[in-house]
Amino acid sequence: MENSVLFLEWTAAVCGAGYLFLVAKKNKWAWLSGGISSFMYIFVFYQSELFAQAILSFAYVVLSLLAFWSWNREGEITLISWKLRNHLFAIQFLLLIGGLICWYHAESFQQFMDKETFVWDVFIAIFSLFATILGVLKEKSNWVYWLFINLACIALYLQAHLYATTILYAAYFLLGIYGLREWNKKPVAP
Numbered sequence: 001m002e003n004s005v006l007f008l009e010w011t012a013a014v015c016g017a018g019y020l021f022l023v024a025k026k027n028k029w030a031w032l033s034g035g036i037s038s039f040m041y042i043f044v045f046y047q048s049e050l051f052a053q054a055i056l057s058f059a060y061v062v063l064s065l066l067a068f069w070s071w072n073r074e075g076e077i078t079l080i081s082w083k084l085r086n087h088l089f090a091i092q093f094l095l096l097i098g099g100l101i102c103w104y105h106a107e108s109f110q111q112f113m114d115k116e117t118f119v120w121d122v123f124i125a126i127f128s129l130f131a132t133i134l135g136v137l138k139e140k141s142n143w144v145y146w147l148f149i150n151l152a153c154i155a156l157y158l159q160a161h162l163y164a165t166t167i168l169y170a171a172y173f174l175l176g177i178y179g180l181r182e183w184n185k186k187p188v189a190p
Contacts, residue, residue: 010164012038013037015033016037016168017175018030018037020171020172026186031065032064039061042054042058042061044162050121050160056128063129128149140183143176150172150173
């Protein structure tokens with residue numbers, strides 16, 4: 001990996017760590033830090049041929065702006081909690097969408113990377129987008145999704161030799177436990 005991409009990866013990782021720490025504290029400035037990190041990751045993932053992650057990073061930039069606007073409108077951040085059936089439906093739907101994407105595009109992406117990496121990349125992107133939307137909505141269990149997503153990301157980024165990003169996602173996993181504990185201390189909106 002060339003030095004400029006390596007520097008960009010480490011800078012994005014530091015901004016990403018700032019995002020997670022701030023969002024665990026329910027601080028609206030998390031979304032600015034996350035948006036900057038995601039913008040840098042568009043280029044890092046593109047250079048690493050993790051195209052679904054690059055597209056996801058673009059979506060993160062847009063969602064960061066939306067979340068900052070949304071969280072800026074409220075004084076105290078109010079959390080919500082979905083019923084189990086909503087989560088089960090969403091997971092089935094996401095698995096179906098991811099399966100269809102992999103089935104439809106697997107051959108065209110074969111030239112870029114092996115199918116196993118492509119499948120991981122697609123499913124991580126789909127579930128990450130979903131978990132981010134839950135976070136924007138302030139749904140408490142978004143942290144549980146992130147724990148599993150972050151473990152999958154560690155494996156994907158290690159395979160892509162993105163070591164700073166691997167370290168970041170290991171820290172995300174640990175901070176995700178912290179975020180889950182912090183958000184579970186807060187009451188849910190009626």
